[in-house]
Amino acid sequence: MFERARKIFIPALASLACAACATGGPVEVGGATNLSMVQADSLPVPSAADYAASPRAFIIGPYDMLSIDVFGNEDLRLEEIQVDAGGRITFPLIGTVEVAGKTPGEAARTMEAMLKGRYLRNPQVTVNLKETSSQVVAISGEIKRPGVYPIVGDMTLLKAIARAEGWTEFSKKREVLVFRKVGGQQYAALYDAKAIERGQYADPELFPNDTVVVGDSQARRNMKDLFTVVPPIVGPLIFLLGQN
Template identity: 25%
Template sequence: MMFDASGSKRLRQVFFQAVLIFAAPLAAQQLEYVIERDDLVSVTFWQQPSLNTQSRVGEDGTIDLPIVGRVNAAGNTPAKLELEVVRQYSFYNAKVTQARVAVLEFGSKKVYINGQISRPGKYTFATMPTIWQVILEAGGPLETANLSQITVVRGSGQDAGKVLTVDLAEALNRNSVNELSRLTPGDIIYIPTTGTVIAGRTPLQQSALVYVYGEVAHPGAFQYEAGTNIVQAVINAGGPNPNADLKHVRLISTDSLYTQVAEVDLQIFNDAPSVPPLLLHAGDTIYLPKRRSFLQALGGMFTETYRIVLTTVASVVVFDLARQ
């Protein structure tokens, strides 16, 4: 493909404009947090405290406020959302001239940690943390924690369901915890014990508990009883949320040597009641991911297409510059 000087100059301009368009949202996110779906936000009015409320950002990106109803929140910073809230309320109450928006829970950026940790459970963050940051947030490891064999089950992205082993002890010895890679949303962290395993059973199995996380009403640890199946465990956790992806539930099982992750289609037990649900073992962990909406899937395809186009344009520019 041949370009004259003016054509090359124009192509370079298009390329750099595309880079700026691509980079601008990223730079804005560095300055202030951008609200996302599933975040829990509080909206308060010092002039009208009776309007104070908390609302979780829905799949459509909106929050529900008294009187005014649904307001777009996802994609806005708290400061921008404050201006929009005041504008909406100004049509009903001229006394409302100020609002305060605060993010109480970063629902889209959550991780789960259990095992030899002071406060096991779910934790949310404004930006995805490292394992060490999660451990500190959860009160630190117990004295019996084996920090050399931490297990991480990826909760999202292309590596969803993949099991990783992290040697945090080595990172601490080398004073390189700041170099640890960041987690991904939905990751499950398990910290094993340094104690002796009894009869080939892991500490999770010895605890007589099962763990249910993700898109359920009440995630957490539940007492295990012999004969408990995966459906009963989800029901014990309050049942699946409306946006739960029942076709891609992950069952994480551990033994004395390995951690295994299986993908289970819970929908099949509803469609075919004659099919017996899978029986669980003590220490099993069930994770229900969030179902991707059509717009999210379409957005993913658009992002990939945009990346390919941008890469192609960049390649042409580099090739053209090399020829000059």
């Protein structure tokens, strides 16, 4: 779907930009009746309903790797412990602990409550993320190392490109798409990475489950005439993909 959408967006760029300026509102792109432009400066941010938690907080998920330390007790220090498929870990003294859907801090508080009184007087538990398999961004297209990359802390579009070892000689920096699902709706944004690098607009933040697609040299050859007349994108173009 992402590759098909990219092929729709780029050829329609010139006519869409003109239509958006003329109407001042959402417009449909060419013959793609399930694709419309959204009047916005950025993609919508995933909500609590999309992650069952705050979009900015890291939420523990199945197969994530954690490190756990109980202050002052070397026997209760685990350098690596993996969350199982059901979102649980097994910890000394207290046995099974449900950690999926919690932040590391919330998991630590849960473990403190389980340890307190019966095993330790005033336990201080620290839970840290070592590796994540549940919160990732996928990067594909004309990039040196396409793949799936974990999101730890804040990750922006250019940081994600750098994580994938950067552009190739055929990368089309003016054709970078980010796909995101929010509230059951599929959105896409078209970015000009050259404009971001020049500071013409902000480097957008990425969130778990985003997909980044970098345009390639074939698109550049196909659109060489168009881009002689279309100016650089001075802000992201945001699209809503209709549900078929």
